[in-house]
């Protein structure tokens with residue numbers, strides 16, 4: 307996976323490649339998905355959510371220029387995989403997950419794999435975490451209708467935010483915002499497809515509708 311899907315494309319930061327090689331992705335997916343864990347694709351993790359595609363995790367972390375000791379906020383813990391990669395890079399990671407089941411599974415998994423230093427917080431991360439700010443880098447693993455302003459203000463000067471912005475299910479772009487002394491520099495990086503960011507600075511629950519799993523349960527065939 308690292309050689310073909312990451313180094314074989316445009317992931318060139320050796321620290322990112324090393325960290326991606328060290329985190330056992332098969333321990334972040336369901337038992338039934340272990341055989342697919344090192345394919346370059348997103349996989350379901352329950353609760354209507356997915357573990358991100360390895361290339362997108364690597365691309366995002368490379369775009370964030372994460373240095374040893376950086377304070378990094380992740381919005382959307384999911385499986386905890388990206389948080390583990392960030393921890394391998396020596397970042398001090400705070401990760402926020404709105405789904406209580408996913409947050410608690412990620413917590414246990416990170417503890418079991420030796421990533422106990424990662425702070426997992428259950429809640430809406432779309433407004434950031436003022437009590438943990440400022441951050442050197444912020445990554446958002448779910449797509450917002452527009453750049454969440456509170457996240458920009460929680461960056462230190464020189465800090466980087468990478469966030470997918472666009473439609474609920476499609477038409478999204480990965481955007482990088484760098485906070486400068488004068489304001490911000492905004493750059494369009496890549497077309498992407500993320501699950502929606504649901505929260506105060508994201509989409510509302512009613513705009514998203516029921517999860518697909520929930521739909522199936524409510525309409526048995």
Ligand code: SAH
Nearest residue numbers: 357382384385387388403404431503504505
């Ligand atoms: N980084 C994850 C990918 C998670 S998918 C991984 O490596 O596995 C995106 C996650 O964002 C989902 O788990 C979803 O529940 C969560 N999410 C959506 N809106 C959120 C919000 N406002 N605050 C925190 N988490 C949110």
